Amino acid sequence: MPQTHDLKTWPEPFQAVLDGRKRFEYRENDRGYSVGDTLHLMEWRPDTGNFTGRDTRVLVTYLVGDGEYGIPVGFCVMGVDDCISRTQDAEDRPTYAVDPGLVRAFLKAAHDDPESRRLLGAIIGGAPLTEGAPCQT
Secondary structure, three states, X not given: OOOEEEEEEOHHHHHHHHHOXXXXXEXXXXXXXXXXXXXXXXXXXXXXXEEEEEEEEEEEEEEEEOOHHHOOOXXXXXXXEEOEEEEEOOOOOEEEEEOHHHHHHHHHXXXXXXXXXXXXHHHHHOOOOOOOOEOOO
């Protein structure tokens, strides 16, 4: 059964995930990570020992570890992708929280691409989406 893992993430790699430049996580595998799990990444400043309040969720799509391909035993590398968080609002209607990096990518593509404009309109308008990977909440 897929799980959600709450993880501290330093500012620079956290921003790289938001920007779409970092699509992997290298972690000690002390939580039994699996493909299909959701990583709840919470920006954390090691210099102050405090969370910044920024967070995002990514879906584990691939996992390599425990001595494979030179990865030390007890550690893993997870391939991750943007995901859509499905929750309920006060009136029990589905709501969707989309990763900011995904929205930025749509905005760039939407300039010349009608399909991207349609998808972005669905996101902004709150229409139910049928595409994207669901996150665990």
